[in-house]
Amino acid sequence: MKRDKLFQSFLLISGIIVLIGTPAKGEEVRENGIVQPSTQTVGKVLENNFVVKDVQSKSPVSVSSSGKPRQFQSQIANSLSPVKSDKPSKNIPQLSEIERPATSAAMLVQAGATPTNSPNPAPRNVSPEQRGQHRGTVLITGVKANPTDKGLEVILETTQKDQLQVVNRSTGNNFIADITGGQLRLPSPDAFTFRSEKPLAGIIEITVTNVDANTVRVTVVGEKALPVVELFDDNVGLVFGVGRSATMTQPETPQTTKKPATQTQQDKPAAQQDNPIELVVTGKQDGYRVPDANTGTRLDIPLLETPASIGVITRELIDDTTPKRGEDLIPFIPGVSRGSEADDNQGGNVPEFTIRGFSVARQIYINGLRDSRRFVIRDLANVDRIEILKGLSSLLYGTGAPGGVVNYITKKPQATSSNNITFQAGSFNSYRGEVDFTGPLNTEKTLLYRFVGAAQDADSFYDNVEDNRLLIASTLTWLTGNGGSITLEGDYFQQELNFNSGIKFFKNKFLYDRSYVDPRDRSQRDNYRVSTYIDQPLTKNWSINLSGQYIDINRDLDIFSAAVFNQDRLRFITRPLTESYTQGDLKAELRGNFKIGASEHKQLVGFEYNTFKADTILNISNLIVGSIDPLNPVFNEPLPNFNLGNQFYSNKQYGIYIQDFMKLGQFRVLAGLRYGSFKSKFKPANPTIVETNAQTTFISPTVGLVYNFTDSASVYASFSRSTEPNDGRRADGSLLEPKTATQYEIGTKVNLLNNQLSITGALFDLTQTNIAEPDPNNPDFSILVGEVRSRGLELQAAGKVTDNLSLIAAYTLLDTKINKNSEGLHGNTFINSPSNSLGIYAKYNFTKGALRGLSLSSGLIYVSERQGDSANSFEVPSYVRVDLGAAYTVNHLIFRLGIENLFDTRYVVSVGNAANVLQGSPLAVTGSVSIKF
Incomplete structure (x- = not known):
C-alpha cells in the first residue's frame, strides 16, 4: 500500500464521518465554563481528581427550601444517616436559593470534626456489607448535572436514598464522598462510570463510579482550591451542590463599576436553563487499576470477590506506552509472556500470547466473542482495555488451551x-x-x-x-x-x-x-x-x-x-x-x-x-x-x-x-x-x-x-x-x-x-x-x-x-x-x-x-x-x-x-x-x- 494513497483515503473517510456525526445544532461555551447546549454538552480534558466542601448550615450553592441538607461526616466516622425532607418536592432543588455555608468540608476533615446534631449517630467499624445486608443494594439509575447561577447540582437518581450512607474525605484539591449500600446501573454502554470534565470554572472534573459491589464514589477535583459541595435529600435522590472554587473560597468584592446592560446580560450564567449537563460516560478507572472486569464471570462482580486471577491492561496504560500490539504490554501482567508460533509457520502474523507457559493464540476474544482464530493482529486504536483471564476458562469459553x-x-x-x-x-x-x-x-x-x-x-x-x-x-x-x-x-x-x-x-x-x-x-x-x-x-x-x-x-x-x-x-x-x-x-x-x-x-x-x-x-x-x-x-x-x-x-x-x-x-x-x-x-x-x-x-x-x-x-x-x-x-x-x-x-x-x-x-x-x-x-x-x-x-x-x-x-x-x-x-x-x-x-x-x-x-x-x-x-x-x-x-x-x-x-x-x-x-x-x- 503506497503511503500517499493510504493517508489520502484515510483522511477523506475521516472528514466524511466528522460531517455526518456532527449534530446540526451548535453549542455555546460561556466564560464561566458551563456549556449552553442546544443538543449536548461537551466535556473537556482532565487530569486531576476533586474535593468537596462540608457544611452544617447553608450553602453557597442553591437548594430549594423543600430540600434539606444532609451533613457530611469526617473520615473518622464510618456512616451517616440521612436527614429526611419534611416536605418532599418533585422539583430538583436550585442551588441559587442557599447562601454560603459556615463550615467547609476541608475544615471539618482537618479538625476531625463530627456533626453532633445527626439524629442517628454513625456506627464505627461497620462494613458496608453489614450495613446493607438486611436491605440489599440500592440501585442508582441515573446521574445528571443541572447548571445554576453559582455552580451546578449533581443528581444521583434513586428511589431508596434513605438506605444510603455517605462518608467524605479530602486530599489536596480533591473531595471524595463514598456512598455505601448502592451501585450504579445506568442506561448506557458503560453502566458503572460517569464523568464530567471541566463542567464549570474552577472544577477540573466530576466523576461518579462504582468502587466495589456496595460502594459508589463521587469525586470532585478543584483546579486551584477545594470546591464547595453540599449534600441534599430530595425525592429524586441525592443531590450534590457544587460551587466554583474561585467564587466559593474567596471573599466577595463589592461591585464598584456598573456594567452596561448588554454586558450584564451576556455575563449572566446559564442558571435558568433547564437543559441538564450530562456527565460523560467513560470506562476510565483509577489509572492502571480497575475494580471490575467481567471476562472471568460475565457478571457484575468486583475483582475483589472473583475467585480467579484476572489482569487488565487499561486504556491509560496503552496511551502512556504507545505499543504496536497488545503483546507489548504483557510484561506488566503476571503469568503472561510473549509466545512464539514458529511451529505453525506464521512468521509473526498471529497473536503471540503465552499464559502460565501455554500458548493461547487460539484463545483471543473480542467483547467476549472469539476473534478470528489467530489470523488478526488487532490494532489498539479501537481498544478500550484488554482483560486477561489466567487459568482454565472452559466454563464460559468452551474448548481451548489451559493457559487462559x-x-x-x-x-x-x-x-x-x-x-x-x-x-x-x-x-x-x-x-x-x-x-x-x-x-x-x-x-x-x-x-x-x-x-x-x-x-x-x-x-x-x-x-x-x-x-x-x-x-x-x-x-x-x-x-x-x-x-x-x-x-x-x-x-x-x-x-x-x-x-x-x-x-x-x-x-x-x-x-x-x-x-x-x-x-x-x-x-x-x-x-x-x-x-x-x-x-x-x-x-x-x-x-x-x-x-x-x-x-x-x-x-x-x-x-x-x-x-x-x-x-x-x-x-x-x-x-x-x-x-x-x-x-x-x-x-x-x-x-x-x-x-x-x-x-x-x-x-x-x-x-x-x-x-x-x-x-x-x-x-x-x-x-x-x-x-x-x-x-x-x-x-x-x-x-x-x-x-x-x-x-x-x-x-x-x-x-x-x-x-x-x-x-x-x-x-x-x-x-x-x-x-x-x-x-x-x-x-x-x-x-x-x-x-x-x-x-x-x-x-x-x-x-x-x-x-x-x-x-x-x-x-x-x-x-x-x-x-x-x-x-x-x-x-x-x-x-x-x-x-x-x-x-x-x-x-x-x-x-x-x-x-x-x-x-x-x-x-x-x-x-x-x-x-x-x-x-x-x-x-x-x-x-x-x-x-x-x-x-x-x-x-x-x-x-x-x-x-x-x-x-x-x-x-x-x-x-x-x-x-x-x-x-x-x-x-x-x-x-x-x-x-x-x-x-x-x-x-x-x-x-x-x-x-x-x-x-x-x-x-x-x-x-x-x-x-x-x-x-x-x-x-x-x-x-x-x-x-x-x-x-x-x-x-x-x-x-x-x-x-x-x-x-x-x-x-x-x-x-x-x-x-x-x-x-x-x-x-x-x-x-x-x-x-x-
Whole structure:
C-alpha cells in the first residue's frame, strides 16, 4: 500500500464521518465554563481528581427550601444517616436559593470534626456489607448535572436514598464522598462510570463510579482550591451542590463599576436553563487499576470477590506506552509472556500470547466473542482495555488451551461529544494517524455513535519488513429505555505485514541485527467484522443478553521464510498462499439476581454456538529451497514451480452452561458447569494424505470460594477443568480423546490507600494430559502419552500510590516441566518459559506550579533465562529493558514522547527454535501530538 494513497483515503473517510456525526445544532461555551447546549454538552480534558466542601448550615450553592441538607461526616466516622425532607418536592432543588455555608468540608476533615446534631449517630467499624445486608443494594439509575447561577447540582437518581450512607474525605484539591449500600446501573454502554470534565470554572472534573459491589464514589477535583459541595435529600435522590472554587473560597468584592446592560446580560450564567449537563460516560478507572472486569464471570462482580486471577491492561496504560500490539504490554501482567508460533509457520502474523507457559493464540476474544482464530493482529486504536483471564476458562469459553483467554474490549459510543485526532512519528520511518469521534446523534441522546480510524505506514529495524495498516471502525448504540441497549459494530482492517522468522541462533550465539526476509516476501490480509450486542432487562432482577458476530478474512501471501537449518546453511520454506476464512458466533445469556434465605445469588445461564471455515489454495507441500550463509545472507534464489492444491478446514462447537455466584455473610461461592460439543474436519491439499475428522463432547466444572476479611481484603481458592480437542487418529482409525487440564489455585486480593491501589497474589498448579504424539510404529498416526505441568507464583500491584503517582508492577515465578513424553523430553522445561520475570511501569503527574500538565513515566522489564526449544538444546539469556515517557497537556493539545529500550540492549523477546528467534527492538523514539475538542 503506497503511503500517499493510504493517508489520502484515510483522511477523506475521516472528514466524511466528522460531517455526518456532527449534530446540526451548535453549542455555546460561556466564560464561566458551563456549556449552553442546544443538543449536548461537551466535556473537556482532565487530569486531576476533586474535593468537596462540608457544611452544617447553608450553602453557597442553591437548594430549594423543600430540600434539606444532609451533613457530611469526617473520615473518622464510618456512616451517616440521612436527614429526611419534611416536605418532599418533585422539583430538583436550585442551588441559587442557599447562601454560603459556615463550615467547609476541608475544615471539618482537618479538625476531625463530627456533626453532633445527626439524629442517628454513625456506627464505627461497620462494613458496608453489614450495613446493607438486611436491605440489599440500592440501585442508582441515573446521574445528571443541572447548571445554576453559582455552580451546578449533581443528581444521583434513586428511589431508596434513605438506605444510603455517605462518608467524605479530602486530599489536596480533591473531595471524595463514598456512598455505601448502592451501585450504579445506568442506561448506557458503560453502566458503572460517569464523568464530567471541566463542567464549570474552577472544577477540573466530576466523576461518579462504582468502587466495589456496595460502594459508589463521587469525586470532585478543584483546579486551584477545594470546591464547595453540599449534600441534599430530595425525592429524586441525592443531590450534590457544587460551587466554583474561585467564587466559593474567596471573599466577595463589592461591585464598584456598573456594567452596561448588554454586558450584564451576556455575563449572566446559564442558571435558568433547564437543559441538564450530562456527565460523560467513560470506562476510565483509577489509572492502571480497575475494580471490575467481567471476562472471568460475565457478571457484575468486583475483582475483589472473583475467585480467579484476572489482569487488565487499561486504556491509560496503552496511551502512556504507545505499543504496536497488545503483546507489548504483557510484561506488566503476571503469568503472561510473549509466545512464539514458529511451529505453525506464521512468521509473526498471529497473536503471540503465552499464559502460565501455554500458548493461547487460539484463545483471543473480542467483547467476549472469539476473534478470528489467530489470523488478526488487532490494532489498539479501537481498544478500550484488554482483560486477561489466567487459568482454565472452559466454563464460559468452551474448548481451548489451559493457559487462559485474552479478551479485547472495544471502545463504545458516549453520550457526550468528544473528538480526538492524533499524529505520530517515530524511528524506522514510522508514521501513523488516528481519529476518535463520539457523541449523540439526536437531542434525546438515545442514539449514540463512535467512529475510530487509524492509518499506519511503518518500516522496521528488520530489513524488508513493513507494517502498514488501515482501520475503519464504526459503532452505533440505541438506548431503548429501562436500561436496555442495542449496539451494532462494524470494522474493516487491512494489514501488510511481512512473514518474518526473525534472527538465528548459530554456532552458540544469537545473530542480532540481521534480517532474513527475502525482498519478494509479501503478506496482506483484509478483515471484515460485523457484530451486535443486545442487552434488555426483563424484570427488575432479570435481563437477557444476546450477542453475535460474522467475520470474513482474506489473506494473500508469498512466503519466503529462512526458517530451516541444514548443517551450517539456511534454507527457505517458500509457497504462495491464498486463504479465505469465515466465522460466525452466537451467544445468548440470561442473568438474574435473587435471594434464598440469607444468601444472595447472581446467576448466569447461557448457550453458545460457533462455526469456522477455512479454504486455502497453497502448494501441496512446503518447498524447501535455496542455501544461504547465516552470516552473510544473499537473496537471489530463483522461484520454484508450484503444484497448487485446495485445503479445507472447518469446525463447529456449541455449549450450554450455568453459573451461580452466591453471597452468604463474608463468604462468596462461584460454581458452574458446562456441557459442550466440538466437531472438526480437515481435508489436506495433498491427496495422498488422509482426511481427518474429530468429534468430542465434554463437561467442564468450575468451583471457587472467596472469603472477605474486610471490604478491601479477601482470599480465594478455586478448582477448574478444561478440554481441548486433539486432531488426528490412532492406527486403528479411532479418534483421539481430547486433551484435558486440571488447575488448582489459591490467592489473595487487597485494596489499599482508600481502594486506589490493588495488590494481588496467586499460587497455581496446572496439569495437562492426553497430549498427542506421533505413533512410533506408524508416524502417520498418533498416540496419547504426553503430560505437562505448570505451577508458579504471581504478584501484582496496580493503581495509585498517591494522587499523582500511578503504578503497575508484576512479578512471576514459573516452574514448567514435561512429565511424560515418548521422544526423550521427560523432565525438560517448556520452551520460552522464564522462571522469573518482572515488569514495572510508573507515571508521575504534576498538578501544580510551573510543571502543571506534565507527566513523566518510566518502565523496567526483566526476564530471566529461558529454554530455546523443547529439547532444551540452547538457552536464551536474561535481559533488562528500560523505557521512558513524557506527556504535556496544554489546553486541547497533548504532546507525548516515548523512548523504548533506553540503553539499546540486545535481547530476545520470544523463541520457537534456533531458526525462529524474535529480537526485541533496539533504541526507538516515538513522538505524537493529539488535539481534543
